[in-house]
Amino acid sequence: MPQEIKDIIIIGGGPTGLFALFYAGMRGVSARLVDALPEPGGQLAALYPEKYIFDVGGFPKILAKDLVKGLLEQASQFGQPLHFAERVVGLEEDGGLFTLVTERERYPGRAVVIAGGIGAFSPRRLPQPAAAPWYGRGVYDRVLDPEQFRGQRVLIVGGGDSAFDWTHQLLDRASAVTLVHRSDRFRAHAATVSAVSAAAAAGRAKVLTFHELADVRGNGDHLTGVTLRDTKSKSTHDIEVDAILPMLGFVSDLGSIAEWGLTLQKDEIVVDILMETGRHGIYAAGDITTYPGKLKLIATGFSEAATAVNQAVHRIYPEKKVAPGHSSNMAIFGQKDD
Template sequence: MPTDIKDITVIGGGPTGMFAAFYAGMRGATARIIDALPQLGGQLAALYPEKYIFDVAGFPKVLAKDLVGSLAEQMRQFDPDVQLGQRVIALEEEDGHFVLVTDTDRHPTRSIVVAAGIGAFSPRRLPQKAAEPWYGRGIHDVVTSPESYRGKRVVIIGGGDSAFDWASQLAGRARRVTLVHRSDRFRAHAATVKEVERAAAGGRAEILTFHELADVVCEGERMCGLVLRDVKQKTTRTVDCDVVLPMLG
């Protein structure tokens, strides 16, 4: 158990948590970070390390993993204590200070900053039972190497920023990108939606609205397509694919 009482303990090791620890050091305060994940960076490191981010001040675009690395380097100027792989489960008071209790330890602190985002998380999986056996064998919810999709037929399921960001980035690498969403209302940034629409107009991508996964088509042990259900017309169609990327949040 750490016996030194920190001035500030930050719950969450994502970008906000790391900057909070850096700023604590700038103000002469000692800091500790606690995060449930095994690495710093939050969702950027766990889900989108190879995705470009376009809305960080001062950067036209920056890879998520590079932003995480820069924030960690900035923070470490002041040598904060970093405790990873620990989930906070309780808060206690003891002798005039707080104690954050995790599933493995106790951390005394004078103050607490909660920068946990959506909290401990894992990617949302496709709800269809047909998809489950193919995770890791054709269905991947994290993109670790965009170049590995070069020349492949990629289906992206989702209508948010991650779905459209990856559709935009992979349209120049993949043989074909098909974006599938069960609505015609997208949660992605309008500029990125327009990029994917331009790729679709140029034949490098396709956007299928009002569709959802119905089944997986395979040849032996290899996934080769998806059966998609039109949620409005109640019909189905088959789309050839080599890789499926569920980007559901």
């Protein structure tokens, strides 16, 4: 069955794409959203669901996963379809109509908003072959529920924000936390590094610099321990662990988006002030875009999504104005003009 033609098809279900879907509904046009991840939220859901965000307007402090919940509720209110675990692998154009091609479907639309963030991304994996069989049953590169590690002996690998944040957050849950990093230079917030260092000084955690993972051991289905190597002396020692959390950053892949004839700078799409990509009818918003003064922030993504959708709406329906008016006056929300 061919899919229904929507006015706007949105690639990406991070904060920018979710807000774009809401905005399309608010402007009274049809839309659908497609994302490769199995759940909404983009980086917020995949990389830092348990971290607080402090710089989204109206929320002095909000957990990333709670912001996603709110965005999803806001985006879903007009009943527009959202498709997850579906990677976009192509875009075709015929007579001004676009077709978004995914691994499973073909979605036609009159305009496209690319809110693909840093591309379809995946956490960087441990290079040690011995770790590979333990992924998902002892080695976890995403923490969806920190309670999972209550009472466990946890090894965290890395020297960035995620490594330090999780070391800090697991101090009171895990029975032992060891952080290993290949150097003594950290790329994490100074305050979190200080908090973890203080915990280590108090014997509540171990921080091993100039160390790396050398081997992973298990018994049947249970991970039981690792061998760590001192990168300076090359000596090794074994410790018992129940879980390994590699926090090594992530690799992202623009995939087929890079082949759509858009102007790219590194892995970002160059847009103008109207969020137009240079290909008529294709707009971009959020982390995937670049222009002078670009800020890669959630707040910026919201604003760019509004611009992209308003422009697309006006392009498809010239009788509809670019400026949306105030939501506080809109009949669609049951409000009346002042």
